[in-house]
Structure formats: C-alpha cells, structure tokens
Amino acid sequence: TAERLGLGLPDNGKVVTLERVAEFNRSFGRLTREQALRIPKMEENRVDVIFPGMLILEGIMDEFKIESTLVSHFSLRHGVLAEEISRLRSSGA
Numbered sequence: 001t002a003e004r005l006g007l008g009l010p011d012n013g014k015v016v017t018l019e020r021v022a023e024f025n026r027s028f029g030r031l032t033r034e035q036a037l038r039i040p041k042m043e044e045n046r047v048d049v050i051f052p053g054m055l056i057l058e059g060i061m062d063e064f065k066i067e068s069t070l071v072s073h074f075s076l077r078h079g080v081l082a083e084e085i086s087r088l089r090s091s092g093a
Contacts (some may be wrong), residue, residue, distance in 0.1 A: 017068045018061040025054050 028036065028051050036047045061069065 021058045
C-alpha cells in the first residue's frame with residue numbers, strides 16, 4: 001500500500017484529499033522507473049501503473065469537485081462481486 005511504501009498516502013479505511021493526491025503526483029511523477037523501484041516494498045509489477053492510476057484519480061476528483069475520498073484496499077472485482085452477491089440475496093436466488 002502507499003502508506004507502507006512511505007509514499008505519504010493513507011492506507012485502507014483512511015481519507016485522502018485531492019491536495020494530497022496532487023502532491024503525490026508531483027513527487028512521484030519526477031521519479032524514473034529505477035528510482036521508484038528503489039522505494040522500499042515497491043512491487044516491480046505495480047511500479048508502472050501507480051502513477052497513471054493516481055493521475056486518473058486526481059483528474060476524476062478535480063473534475064467532479066471531490067475534495068476527499070476513502071481509501072480501500074479492495075479492487076474493482078471485489079466491488080463487482082459484492083454487488084452481485086447483494087443482488088442475488090435480494091432476489092432470493
């Protein structure tokens with residue numbers, strides 16, 4: 001997670017602000033891939049997607065005037081699965 005990596009972003013269940021996301025992007029965006037890989041606990045298979053993902057998050061937050069959001073360690077597939085389970089339970093299936 002970002003907090004474990006020492007990137008200054010909060011971990012699961014904590015709030016991150018648009019300002020902090022933008023700060024992260026300014027800092028992380030200056031790093032080369034090699035520099036980013038030197039961050040303790042940085043996963044090689046994640047290093048190339050962290051910055052683009054954070055840029056997307058910043059753009060969405062900025063466009064929709066979202067000042068803060070809750071950080072979750074769950075992925076999109078977890079959310080889709082939870083939604084489907086909920087739908088099945090409510091339909092009696």
